[in-house]
Amino acid sequence: MIKTSCAKALLAIAASITVFSSPTVQAETVAAVKTAQLAPDALIRNLSISVMDAVRADKSIQAGDTHKIEVLVDTQILPYVDFERMTSSAVGRYWRDATPTQKKSLQTEFKALLLYTYAGAVGQIKNQTVDVKPLRASADDTSVVVKTLVRGQGEPIQLDYRMQKSANGWKIYDVNVLGAWLVQTYQSSFARDIGSVGIDGLIQKLSERNKQLASKQTGA
Amino acid sequence: MSWIKSSDSTRFFCAALLSGSALLQGCASTPHANASDPYESFNRKMFVFNEEMDKRLLRPGAIAYKAILPDFVEKSISNVTNNVKDVWSFVNLVLQGEGAAAVEGFMRVVVNTTFGLGGLLDVASDMQLDRRSEDLGQTLAVWGAPKGPYLVLPLLGPSTVRDAIGLPADMYVMPSTFPADVGARNALSVVQLLSLRSGLLGATDLLSDVSLDKYSFVRDAYLQRRRNLIYNGDPPDQYDEGDYSEPQSKRKQLQPTALWSADVEVINNLPLSPFVSTAELGVDAQEQLALVSDDWTRPVALPELSVQVVAQDMSSE
Numbered sequence: 001m002i003k004t005s006c007a008k009a010l011l012a013i014a015a016s017i018t019v020f021s022s023p024t025v026q027a028e029t030v031a032a033v034k035t036a037q038l039a040p041d042a043l044i045r046n047l048s049i050s051v052m053d054a055v056r057a058d059k060s061i062q063a064g065d066t067h068k069i070e071v072l073v074d075t076q077i078l079p080y081v082d083f084e085r086m087t088s089s090a091v092g093r094y095w096r097d098a099t100p101t102q103k104k105s106l107q108t109e110f111k112a113l114l115l116y117t118y119a120g121a122v123g124q125i126k127n128q129t130v131d132v133k134p135l136r137a138s139a140d141d142t143s144v145v146v147k148t149l150v151r152g153q154g155e156p157i158q159l160d161y162r163m164q165k166s167a168n169g170w171k172i173y174d175v176n177v178l179g180a181w182l183v184q185t186y187q188s189s190f191a192r193d194i195g196s197v198g199i200d201g202l203i204q205k206l207s208e209r210n211k212q213l214a215s216k217q218t219g220a
Numbered sequence: 221m222s223w224i225k226s227s228d229s230t231r232f233f234c235a236a237l238l239s240g241s242a243l244l245q246g247c248a249s250t251p252h253a254n255a256s257d258p259y260e261s262f263n264r265k266m267f268v269f270n271e272e273m274d275k276r277l278l279r280p281g282a283i284a285y286k287a288i289l290p291d292f293v294e295k296s297i298s299n300v301t302n303n304v305k306d307v308w309s310f311v312n313l314v315l316q317g318e319g320a321a322a323v324e325g326f327m328r329v330v331v332n333t334t335f336g337l338g339g340l341l342d343v344a345s346d347m348q349l350d351r352r353s354e355d356l357g358q359t360l361a362v363w364g365a366p367k368g369p370y371l372v373l374p375l376l377g378p379s380t381v382r383d384a385i386g387l388p389a390d391m392y393v394m395p396s397t398f399p400a401d402v403g404a405r406n407a408l409s410v411v412q413l414l415s416l417r418s419g420l421l422g423a424t425d426l427l428s429d430v431s432l433d434k435y436s437f438v439r440d441a442y443l444q445r446r447r448n449l450i451y452n453g454d455p456p457d458q459y460d461e462g463d464y465s466e467p468q469s470k471r472k473q474l475q476p477t478a479l480w481s482a483d484v485e486v487i488n489n490l491p492l493s494p495f496v497s498t499a500e501l502g503v504d505a506q507e508q509l510a511l512v513s514d515d516w517t518r519p520v521a522l523p524e525l526s527v528q529v530v531a532q533d534m535s536s537e
Contacts, residue, residue, distance in 0.1 A: 117426065178448065179447065192433065193432065205432055
């Protein structure tokens with residue numbers, strides 16, 4: 001049930017993350033500029049292809065070199081994900097009550113947690129292909145859902161992206177794996193934590209967790 | 221272990237439910253009550269129990285299973301199990317009235333059983349005849365049964381009342397119920413369980429790492445996942461489009477808020493009629509409740525039963 005779903009979900013998150021690796025810096029910049037101007041589904045398609053290729057090409061990523069994965073995710077994923085929107089959606093109604101310092105801390109901690117999730121999921125990718133489904137949106141929509149299907153390991157994994165058009169092109173602000181929206185799933189646990197220990201308490205919890213995960217990675 | 225027979229899953233399930241129901245009587249909603257989870261305190265205790273069992277028994281067993289068996293053997297075992305499950309999915313697709321998908325499901329089973337050497341190989345997926353998991357819980361949903369509250373079952377994990385009703389049938393249609401010999405059945409059950417658990421090792425470890433509150437993370441992901449399965453990958457949008465970085469007045473309130481958002485928590489904490497709880501409302505009514513905007517003094521058109529409930533709540537304010 002949920003365990004199967006979560007498993008595949010995280011596999012798919014990995015799939016989505018591996019989208020963001022490319023070989024050289026110059027190629028990156030050019031590619032980044034080009035892809036940012038594309039339509040959302042074309043953007044996802046390009047990124048998926050380049051990520052899958054990069055994972056297939058790099059043995060150390062397949063072996064699970066967390067540092068390398070994190071570097072890739074950090075340099076490649078940032079231009080295409082709107083972390084502020086992700087954080088504000090996960091925190092929900094309490095976002096308005098947060099001070100700018102708190103907002104910044106929340107964003108930093110949540111981003112670190114998400115990067116860890118992505119890196120962990122990337123390490124589980126083997127040999128999948130990604131089918132990007134035709135986009136169901138009108139030309140002037142600024143908020144779309146791009147649906148993809150990750151094939152390769154048994155049952156295909158549904159992987160959707162919520163994207164919004166910003167000044168710098170289309171940005172991802174939520175990921176859906178097997179029907180569960182990542183940010184939405186964090187929403188109720190964040191709301192509960194803020195309700196009991198406040199926003200500072202939540203920041204504290206997140207930073208403790210991130211420290212724990214960081215030491216786990218260096219220790220491993 | 222001779223008391224474990226082919227109907228043991230049913231008996232075990234009934235026993236678990238009976239013992240669980242005794243606990244349910246004493247469950248009041250907690251301060252941060254969640255509309256989908258009125259039995260949260262019971263569920264949390266059961267979740268902790270399941271996690272302990274998993275840590276002590278199941279996870280070590282699955283790690284050993286993965287270490288001992290070669291990859292292709294593990295794959296074959298899971299393929300055979302999935303092939304049997306596909307038969308049950310086919311039955312459910314028929315019950316749901318999904319003609320085209322049922323035909324594909326049937327083709328899948330035929331192809332895998334014949335060309336796939338009795339299910340050992342999954343040839344059908346390579347032919348783009350994808351797996352489609354359907355179970356009795358989803359069929360009941362399609363027939364209109366309300367979801368019922370979220371329920372963590374002992375050892376079996378997350379469920380809802382509706383899914384739990386369908387569970388005995390789902391568990392019956394598994395390779396482990398086929399042999400006549402009790403010993404063989406038990407052995408197959410164990411292998412099946414380890415096979416399932418070992419496939420999820422990487423993901424569950426990651427899940428433990430990244431979820432702040434594992435219980436609510438698993439619950440919300442499970443409920444979203446079930447909803448997605450019932451609507452076959454295309455559920456009606458429940459996502460709150462509100463951009464929380466903007467002031468309240470500018471926020472677009474076009475989409476209904478999530479079922480488990482603070483809005484519904486507020487509604488759930490209101491003194492309800494002693495005869496009706498939100499848990500007894502049908503799934504349609506729950507979704508309609510979610511349509512109530514921030515200004516919930518405005519009456520909302522709801523099915524008959526829930527109109528009375530909500531109207532009472534508002535007038536008592």
